[in-house]
Structures are given as structure tokens and as C-alpha cells.
Amino acid sequence: MAEMVEIFDTTLRDGEQSPGASMNEHEKLQMARQLERLGVDIIEAGFPIASKQEFEGVRKVAEAIRECRVAALARALPADIERAAQALENAAQPVLHTFIATSDIHMKHKLRMDRDQVLAATDKAVRLAKRLIPRVEFSAEDSTRSDWEFLVEVVKVAIAAGADVINLPDTVGYTTPTEIRDMFKYVIAHVPGSDKVVFSSHNHNDLGLAVANALAAVEGGARQIECTVNGIGERAGNTSLEEVVMAMRTRNNIYPYDCRINSREIVPSSTLLGMLTGLAIPYNKPIVGRNAFAHESGIHQHGVIANALTYEIMSPESVGRNRSDLVLGKHSGRAGLAKRSRELGYDFDEAQLDRLYEKFIDLADKKREVFDDDLRMLIVRMLNEDFELYHLIEVDTFGRNPAKALIKLGKGGETFTDSATGDGPVHAACVAIERITGVSGRLETFEIRATTPGKEAMGEAYVTVDFSGQVFKGKGASTDIIEASVAAYLDAVNKYLAYRESAENGITLRGM
Numbered sequence: 103m104a105e106m107v108e109i110f111d112t113t114l115r116d117g118e119q120s121p122g123a124s125m126n127e128h129e130k131l132q133m134a135r136q137l138e139r140l141g142v143d144i145i146e147a148g149f150p151i152a153s154k155q156e157f158e159g160v161r162k163v164a165e166a167i168r169e170c171r172v173a174a175l176a177r178a179l180p181a182d183i184e185r186a187a188q189a190l191e192n193a194a195q196p197v198l199h200t201f202i203a204t205s206d207i208h209m210k211h212k213l214r215m216d217r218d219q220v221l222a223a224t225d226k227a228v229r230l231a232k233r234l235i236p237r238v239e240f241s242a243e244d245s246t247r248s249d250w251e252f253l254v255e256v257v258k259v260a261i262a263a264g265a266d267v268i269n270l271p272d273t274v275g276y277t278t279p280t281e282i283r284d285m286f287k288y289v290i291a292h293v294p295g296s297d298k299v300v301f302s303s304h305n306h307n308d309l310g311l312a313v314a315n316a317l318a319a320v321e322g323g324a325r326q327i328e329c330t331v332n333g334i335g336e337r338a339g340n341t342s343l344e345e346v347v348m349a350m351r352t353r354n355n356i357y358p359y360d361c362r363i364n365s366r367e368i369v370p371s372s373t374l375l376g377m378l379t380g381l382a383i384p385y386n387k388p389i390v391g392r393n394a395f396a397h398e399s400g401i402h403q404h405g406v407i408a409n410a411l412t413y414e415i416m417s418p419e420s421v422g423r424n425r426s427d428l429v430l431g432k433h434s435g436r437a438g439l440a441k442r443s444r445e446l447g448y449d450f451d452e453a454q455l456d457r458l459y460e461k462f463i464d465l466a467d468k469k470r471e472v473f474d475d476d477l478r479m480l481i482v483r484m485l486n487e488d489f490e491l492y493h494l495i496e497v498d499t500f501g502r503n504p505a506k507a508l509i510k511l512g513k514g515g516e517t518f519t520d521s522a523t524g525d526g527p528v529h530a531a532c533v534a535i536e537r538i539t540g541v542s543g544r545l546e547t548f549e550i551r552a553t554t555p556g557k558e559a560m561g562e563a564y565v566t567v568d569f570s571g572q573v574f575k576g577k578g579a580s581t582d583i584i585e586a587s588v589a590a591y592l593d594a595v596n597k598y599l600a601y602r603e604s605a606e607n608g609i610t611l612r613g614m
């Protein structure tokens with residue numbers, strides 16, 4: 103049997119640190135359930151000390167997820183570690199992940215600690231973590247810019263203190279495949295007892311090398327890869343889960359390892375994440391981008407029709423694309439809707455099903471065929487209604503420039519109506535929302551895409567909105583593009599309001 107590489111998914115922690123991509127605790131929970139279906143080994147759910155909302159998110163995920171380990175991040179500080187352990191209290195298989203920087207530049211300028219102090223802090227942190235949670239991962243932040251001899255010393259201390267997993271991250275996306283492979287070989291060869299722990303690689307994509315570096319780390323002896331769906335994450339993002347998994351599967355002769363991922367859940371996971379975060383997937387993104395399997399030139403099409411292997415190194419079906427998506431229509435009925443929702447991973451009670459059915463019929467009236475992605479969007483929207491501060495009930499616009507908009511919003515059983523004028527219908531609607539919510543934002547980017555096929559396609563709107571310096575993304579979908587745009591703006595408003603409510607002390611903490 104092939105040696106296993108564990109997939110540590112940090113979409114909900116590092117991924118969520120993508121500029122503007124915040125998820126509330128209920129959105130995190132939906133994504134966590136999908137990650138469980140995808141078959142990741144570990145879900146890193148968040149950084150509990152960062153905020154109250156973050157703590158709640160980790161707690162909810164830890165309670166709900168049974169099939170994967172759930173990790174929480176903590177700096178090498180007692181308060182962080184205790185808070186993380188508290189958030190993991192009800193996890194079936196908790197992992198406490200603690201980190202401290204080991205590069206000279208981080209120790210000197212960020213930590214203001216010398217090497218001995220870092221060694222002592224490592225020992226203390228790992229011992230405390232191990233006392234609270236049976237499985238501990240230790241990360242030497244900025245490993246790839248650390249002195250290798252010192253890295254060996256730190257890892258020795260962490261293992262002696264009880265660490266089960268040793269992660270050597272490329273925090274700033276600086277390393278190269280050859281260098282990282284050699285680093286893992288060096289550390290593993292020089293640390294006594296290195297065979298008793300799992301070595302892990304965490305990479306950033308600043309030079310576009312994250313996936314290549316993760317694979318090279320595996321060649322060097324790492325047996326855990328930290329990654330995110332769609333490669334989202336700080337700055338240029340993290341190792342993309344779908345790319346690294348499909349590289350191992352497609353080139354198994356070069357990378358003779360296996361992992362638990364059910365690759366057919368890759369595209370559904372990617373789509374759901376896009377819906378929850380409002381981060382659009384680039385068309386040319388490997389594996390999950392719209393064009394990743396599009397064979398547009400005539401020659402290619404001819405070849406693919408004759409034999410798919412001529413131009414396809416993997417099949418679209420293997421990553422969950424172009425599956426014969428069960429299409430629902432108006433006559434599919436409540437039972438059909440319930441069945442399909444269950445297959446997509448949602449178990450609704452009767453009341454929820456009634457609400458979903460109402461929305462479904464409404465959509466099926468406008469759009470004869472309802473695809474899985476349409477249904478996912480309806481579900482995401484319905485679940486959000488329960489938790490969002492505001493949801494869109496109705497928008498009517500008149501005229502062009504100036505345009506007038508009439509907006510009706512709901513919030514916890516109450517409804518609010520207001521109208522405003524603006525330069526164009528979307529602007530007018532945003533002004534009306536501003537009047538109701540008291541929050542004013544500046545629209546920075548605005549993009550419309552058609553999603554599912556058909557003449558009555560759903561339009562998706564993606565916006566980036568700046569609320570006095572804090573930027574949030576929003577996404578909306580509808581068969582009507584004005585409605586989709588307004589919903590996207592409101593989504594960003596809700597994210598900002600949730601952030602404002604939970605931001606404690608005004609400090610934003612960053613993980614490694």
C-alpha cells in the first residue's frame with residue numbers, strides 16, 4: 103500500500119485571513135462539513151484568541167465535526183493555548199497547534215527574543231499544550247529563513263516536550279523546491295527521534311511556488327501538507343489543496359503517495375467556498391477554474407472527442423466537474439428537493455425545508471432547470487438569513503440616471519423600507535441600504551458573471567467594499583443582475599457589521 107500523506111486543511115484559518123474573505127461562524131460550519139465530505143485529515147478551524155467570533159467559529163466546528171481532526175491555532179503563549187484548548191473542548195479528535203518564530207529577523211524584530219528565550223518558550227508552550235490536548239502540532243514560523251542548526255535545536259526541544267507534529271512553514275513564500283526538500287532532509291536527519299513524529303509543510307504562494315514546494319517537502323520527508331481550497335490565504339495565498347492532491351494522483355509514478363481525499367468533492371468544495379467568501383475563482387485556475395478543462399481550439403476538441411487522453415491528463419469527472427448534475431425542475435417536488443439537499447450534505451428540518459421549497463419554486467418559475475450550484479446558492483442564502491443582520495427582501499429600481507431604488511430589508515423578524523436616488527440603479531440601491539443600516543461603504547470592485555448554463559442563467563455579482571479602511575468582499579446571485587449586485591453589497595455590509603461587533607481591542611492577529 104502506498105505511503106499516506108495527510109491533508110491538513112487551513113481554509114478556515116489561514117484561508118480566512120485572505121483580504122476581505124471573512125466567514126461568520128455559521129458559514130465556517132457549512133464549509134467544515136464540506137471539508138469533512140472532501141476527506142481532509144485535519145481541519146484547522148481558526149485562531150481562537152483572535153476574537154470572540156473566531157472562538158465561537160472554532161467551538162462550533164469542533165462540536166460538529168466527527169470524522170476529521172479539528173485543530174486550533176495558538177501563539178506560544180499560555181493565554182492563547184488555554185483559549186484554543188477551551189474552543190476544542192468538545193472536539194472528537196482535537197489538535198492544538200502552537201507556533202513561534204525561529205528566523206533571526208522575526209526573533210529580533212517581532213518577538214524581541216534571543217535564541218535561548220525562543221527555546222524556553224517552545225518548551226513551555228508545547229508542554230502546556232500537551233497537558234491540555236492529547237495531540238500537539240508545533241510550528242517554527244518562518245522556518246525557511248531560519249538557521250538550520252537552530253531549527254534542529256528548536257525541533258529537538260518541541261519533540262522532547264511532547265509535540266506529535268512538526269511543521270516547518272515557508273511563512274513568507276520565499277523558498278524554492280530544492281531548498282525546502284534539503285531543509286526537511288537536514289532537519290529529519292539531525293533530530294533524534296524524528297521518525298516518531300510527523301513532519302509537515304505549510305507554504306505560501308508569493309512566488310507561485312507553493313504547490314511545487316509542498317511536493318518537494320514531501321520528497322524531503324514531510325508527510326503532512328497544509329493547504330487551502332482554491333489556494334486562498336494571506337497575500338498570494340497558500341498551497342492549493344486541489345492542485346497538490348491532483349498532482350500526487352496524476353503523477354503517482356513520481357509521487358508514490360496516497361491521501362484520503364475524495365477528489366470528486368473538489369469542485370463542490372471550491373464552489374461552496376466561493377459562495378461563502380465572495381472570492382471569485384480565476385477562470386484559468388488549475389483544476390477548479392472555469393477554463394481548466396475547456397478545450398477551445400478546434401484541434402484540441404477533435405482530439406478530445408477521439409480520445410480524451412490526447413489533451414486531458416485527468417478527467418473532469420475525477421474532480422467532480424461535469425457530473426451528470428441531477429437537475430431539479432418545478433415538478434421535482436418537496437421530496438426531490440429534500441433528497442438532493444441531503445445528497446449535498448444538508449439535513450434540514452421540516453420548517454427549513456418549507457422555506458427552501460418556497461425559494462426553490464420561486465427560482466424554478468424563472469429558470470426551468472435548477473442545477474446543484476443553484477440549489478447550493480439557495481441554501482447558502484437561506485441559512486444566512488437566520489444569522490445575518492440584514493437580508494434583502496425586495497429591490498425595485500426605476501430609471502437610469504438618476505435612478506431611484508426602493509429597498510426592503512429584513513432583520514430578525516422586522517422589516518425596513520427606504521428609497522434613494524443615485525447614479526444608476528445599483529448605486530441608488532446602495533444609498534438606500536446605507537440609509538437603513540447606517541453603514542456607508544465605498545464600492546471598490548464590481549464584477550458580474552453568469553454561472554449556471556441556460557438562457558435564464560443565474561447572474562453572480564462580486565463586490566469589494568471599503569468601510570473606512572476595512573475591506574470586505576460580498577457576493578450575490580439572482581436571475582436579475584441588479585438584485586444580484588444589491589445582494590452582494592448587502593453581503594459585504596453584513597460582513598463588516600459582524601466584524602465590527604466582534605473586533606476586540608481593535609487588534610487583528612495574524613497566524614503564521
Ligand SMILES: [Zn+2]
Nearest residue numbers: 116273613614
Ligand atoms: Zn500561513
